[in-house]
Amino acid sequence: MTRFAFTVEFDGRPFMGWQRQAHGPSVQQTIEDAIFAVTGERAVIHAAGRTDAGVHGLAMRAHGDIDKTIAPFRLMGAINARMRPAPVSILACEPVDDDWHARFSCIGRSYIYRIANRRAPLTFERGLTWRVIQPLDVPAMQDAAQLLVGQHDFTTFRSAHCQAQSPVKSLDRLDVIRDGDRIAIHAAARSFLHHQVRSMVGCLAMVGMGRWRADDLRAALEAKDRAALGLNAPPDGLYFVQAAYPDAPFR
Amino acid sequence: MTRFAFTVEFDGRPFMGWQRQAHGPSVQQTIEDAIFAVTGERAVIHAAGRTDAGVHGLAMRAHGDIDKTIAPFRLMGAINARMRPAPVSILACEPVDDDWHARFSCIGRSYIYRIANRRAPLTFERGLTWRVIQPLDVPAMQDAAQLLVGQHDFTTFRSAHCQAQSPVKSLDRLDVIRDGDRIAIHAAARSFLHHQVRSMVGCLAMVGMGRWRADDLRAALEAKDRAALGLNAPPDGLYFVQAAYPDAPFR
Known part of the structure; x- marks a missing residue:
């Protein structure tokens, strides 16, 4: 074997x-x-x-x-x-090695979430990117994102179907970067809750649209209540990027 | 109107x-x-x-x-x-203006040709990128590409169905750029012959694979004969990027 x-x-x-x-x-x-x-x-x-x-x-x-x-x-x-x-x-x-396990040996996971911030319907990228029509304030999103970095109880950002034992996770990175009408949100952590990235992205989009201030995001986090979630972003824009292992950290 | x-x-x-x-x-x-x-x-x-x-x-x-x-x-x-x-x-x-014409007023056209230089089959990009399995020597391709820049009789790189009056065209730019396993070929000219970009890309790929030297590309150009073409690249990787007009040059 x-x-x-x-x-x-x-x-x-x-x-x-x-x-x-x-x-x-x-x-x-x-x-x-x-x-x-x-x-x-x-x-x-x-x-x-x-x-x-x-x-x-x-x-x-x-x-x-x-x-x-x-x-x-x-x-x-x-x-x-x-x-x-x-x-x-x-x-x-x-x-x-026989004791190497893709899931249990993994010490880091990174995702990217892609947004097309434009009015025009998508062509090539349909199902591969989330189109958001309202102009997004990326600096405001980036500032708000930093509230989520670190160790928190992410119950608000967790699917009802999540099987993790604890809602407490340590988020290492959440960066929002604009390139023209494209926005990429980079997330990295040892592990994530079910729907955590999409839920964080949805709430950052609320901030970007001006419907939420950073304080609203903080309140949602502190509520520790799924009902406090602003928006769950669609799966279209979400990509599992890479996994880190003790002998092979993120590049 | x-x-x-x-x-x-x-x-x-x-x-x-x-x-x-x-x-x-x-x-x-x-x-x-x-x-x-x-x-x-x-x-x-x-x-x-x-x-x-x-x-x-x-x-x-x-x-x-x-x-x-x-x-x-x-x-x-x-x-x-x-x-x-x-x-x-x-x-x-x-x-x-009523006399503005998308085709006849156009003074510059640019294309990009995308190659995935890898063995693994494409997933997202199927039909959107040309997969080339053989490792391509991009510096050799870039050097050879410069032989095509300038005014030439591009008969070798012209489809039999081309309706242009003259096979003489002036190529302003042909650059081959690698980013990891992705290769982008940028082409710009006032106008192109039918199949010209795909034919030039196909021949540059021959150079990149080591099947042609730059001298072979020069000989193909000088032959002014479609039969001298090395390879016509598939349409998958070709994108019309933008058009320039007197009041709106390339950005």
């Missing part, structure tokens, strides 16, 4: 999310079915993060155990060939 | 190209049909460039004459609403 680590890019639009679901296609099932086609083995693939329906991955990390003796490069090519035409692609594949 | 200038973004994947065709959807028809739905008028839309099937537009310029009295902002919104779900979007709309 060899444990292989995979780096996975996927377009989340056609999927019910990362995790295998009875009622629709998932990224996990796409990879597992391809591995079965290649090896005849029903390997279970574990990921650093379980993304929701419509959320994308740039370099998700995952692992699976495979008995068949096969070179990593050949395995990667064979899985990619079998996944077509699903928009999932293995970017890298390497053998790792 | 008011002549309106439009700035148009479009995803070329579902279209037979810009120009109206009897046998399939076109960007031109999509816009003209939307204008008819809004105004009841059969306006003809003229563009700065007529892109091929599968070629994209970031800020194509176009114009059309409309009798109905309507504010530019309302016209833009109404056309965009009527074009859904086609991936075409009017980014800007303004009245112009």
Whole structure:
């Protein structure tokens, strides 16, 4: 048996999310079915993060155990060939120690959330970016974002379906950067609650639109109440960027 | 009658190209049909460039004459609403002089050609980028590209269907820039021959793969013979970026 680590890019639009679901296609099932086609083995693939329906991955990390003796490069090519035409692609594949775990060994996760701040409907980026028509005040968003950085009880920013034991998380980075009519929100933490990034982005958008002041964001955080959430941003703009491990921190 | 200038973004994947065709959807028809739905008028839309099937537009310029009295902002919104779900979007709309012509007044056109230089299949960017598996030597491509800059007879780089009167064109810019595994080729000229950018990119890729030296590219240019072409790059990676006019040069 060899444990292989995979780096996975996927377009989340056609999927019910990362995790295998009875009622629709998932990224996990796409990879597992391809591995079965290649090896005849029903390997279970574990990921650093379980993304929701419509959320994308740039370099998700995952692992699976495979008995068949096969070179990593050949395995990667064979899985990619079998996944077509699903928009999932293995970017890298390497053998790792048997106790390396894509989820439990992970010490850092980063996301990017993309906004197109324009009136015109999207073309190329439909489902890949959140279009916000109202002009967003990015400096105000960036200032407000800093209220969320650090260790907090993020209950307000947590889905009712969240399975984390504690709502207390330590947010390492939340930066809002404008480039023309594009806004990118960069978030990094050891781990996130379910819907945390989308909920934070939604509330920052409220600030950017001028519907909330930074004080309103602070009050929402301190309320520790999901009902205090201003807005949950759609999955379209959310990308899992990368995962950090003790031997491989963020680049 | 008011002549309106439009700035148009479009995803070329579902279209037979810009120009109206009897046998399939076109960007031109999509816009003209939307204008008819809004105004009841059969306006003809003229563009700065007529892109091929599968070629994209970031800020194509176009114009059309409309009798109905309507504010530019309302016209833009109404056309965009009527074009859904086609991936075409009017980014800007303004009245112009009656003798302003998107094609004939245009004094400069720029394109970008996007390459993903990687083995892994594309996900988000399928149809939006040319994937080239062989590692490309970008400095060699950039050096060779400079052989094409300036005034030349570009017969080798011209489609058999090209309708231009002369194969002599003056290429102002051809730059090859790498960013990680992404390569962007920037081309600018007063005007281009049919297939010229794709043909130049294809030959630069031959150089990048090491299958051609710069001398081979020079020989191909000097042959003035379509049969001397090394490779015509696919439409996937080609984007019409912008058009320049006497009163509005490239930004």
